[in-house]
Amino acid sequence: MPNEKALPKEEGVDHTLSLLKEGYLFLANRRNTLNSKVFETRVLGKKAICLSGKEAAELFYDNKKFLRHGVVPERVIQTLFGKGGVQGLDGEEHTHRKKMFMSVMTKERLQQLADITGQQFAMAVDKWRSQEQVVLFEEMQLLLTKVACEWAGVPLSKDQIQKLSKDLTSLFETPAAVGPRNWGGRMSRNRIEKSLIELVEAIREEKVTVSADSILSIFATHRDLDNHLLDKHVVAVEILNILRPIVAVSIFVNFLALALHNYPEDRKKLETGDPAYAQMFIQEVRRFYPFFPFTGATTKESFTWKGYDFEEGTLTLLDLYGTNHDPDEWENPDKFLPERFKDWKESPFSFIPQGGGDFVMGHRCAGEWATVEILKVCLDYLVNKLTYTMPPQDLSYSMSDIPSIPKSKIILTNVEPKKG
Incomplete structure (x- = not known):
């Protein structure tokens, strides 16, 4: 074909070890070296086409061209996502399951989530004030x-609480780990899933009564396209797809505190109580700091894009972190500038800290709205409702650790409710 171009290619047998060493910057480093947002490498013993940027993200989330089923490595399924969850579905089955998640992301439920977060934060501050x-x-x-x-x-x-919290945290801390840490993540998932399966069984057998409009009840009574109740194990996986991401917001809260410390002028602006600036600050934290490094799919069919040939069944990786730092879309992408979101025209493909695409029909994370609502409450507390000191500590964070957080995990002292 006359329009075909040879994909820029990283030479070598396999680069999985480099991926583990370079983490969030693995794809960006090769994009810069090869001077291309589309290139070929090899990871996990497979040829992989790597994509970065808004246009590439729009291609990647075209459900006519890409499949998610069977793409995620077993180590990630056994820790982060679980078997049978919405992330690995395609077509009508994915759309139907996704609607279940979107049905619990209403304005009223998100306000309830914010209210619960505020109540729990207030109780936590009462405890923290007595801690060294x-x-x-x-x-x-x-x-x-x-x-x-x-x-x-x-x-x-x-x-x-303590045990469940550690187990939920293990699910998102261990997918990229090797050896005992990854095994620990698998054990954590097994423990939680077992208890949730028992709970679903008890609900279905009417041995336990829960509110009919609770998320737990909605998931436990959800029916698939054939009008069958979801397998109880799948229900457990999907409930975990509510619980785990909420606990993972703790990563973003750490980066909120780090940004407040590193950018005191922005903190002063937040002290005015302007909700619009708080929204901009939160979005910039989500864009600027590392969260998910990349996501994967396989090509559903052979096609040509921008002159490059994509063969059916090819592993394809989308650079989430790199797209959020793409200089073609973001001015001074490596600077922390909340004001960039003031007149920002929202795009489902250029700002993708938790994945991209359409919320309802596509694969964009259903919990993104929940993340933002939780962060609004946490930011308000950190800025306007308590005082604290940040003693000397190691605030650096590694771009090779997945997930990445400040090394000190943000130590606060002299925590007190703000007076007046």
């Missing part, structure tokens, strides 16, 4: 575990 120091990352895991369970309608006793 607060390790924010660990405390937010506990706080958000309580928030997630209350919002979803999952029963949680006081003696379960």
Whole structure:
């Protein structure tokens, strides 16, 4: 074909070890070296086409061209996502399951989530004020575990909180780990899924009564395209797809605190209580700091895009972090500038910290709105409702660790409710 072009290609047998070493910058480093937003490499023993940027993201989320089923490595399924979850579905099955998630992301439910977060934060501050120091990352895991369970309608006793919080955190801390840490993540998932399966069974057998409009009940009674109840294991996986992402917001809360510390002028602007500026600040935290490095799919059919040939069944990776730092879309992308969102024309393909595409029909994370609502409450507390000191500590974060957080996990001292 006369319009075909040879894909820029990284030579070598396999670059999985480089991916583990370079983390968030693995794709960006090759994009810069090869001077192309489309290139070929090899990871996990497979040829992989790598994409970056808005146009590439728009291509990647075209459901006529790409499939998600069977793409995620087993180590990630066994820790982060679980088997049978919405992330691995395609076509009508994905659309139907996604509607279940979107049905619980209403304005009223999101306000309820914000209210619960505020209540739990207030109680946490009462506890923190008596502590010599607060390790924010660990405390937010506990706080958000309580928030997630209350919002979803999952029963949680006081003696379960610590263990469940550690297990939920393990799900998003261990997918990229090797050896014992990854095995620990698998054990955590098995424990949580087992307890949730037992809970779903009890609900269906009417041995446990839960509110009919709770997320737990909606998921437990959801029916698939053939009008069958979802397999109880799949229900457990999907409930975890509510709980786990909420607890993972603890990563963003750490970066909120880091940004407030590093950019005091922005903190002063936030102290005015302007909700528009708070929204801009939150979005810039989500754009600027590392969260998800990339996501994957396989080509559903052979096609040509921009002169490049994509063969059916080819592993394709989309650079999430790199797209959020694409100089073609973001002016001074490596500077922290909340004002860039003031007149920003929202795009589902250029701003993709938790994935891109359409919310309802596509693969964009259904929990993105929930993330923002939680962060609004947390930011308000950190700026306007409490005082604290950040003693000397290691605030650096690694771009090779997935997920990445400040090394000190943000230590706070002298925590007190703000007076007046």
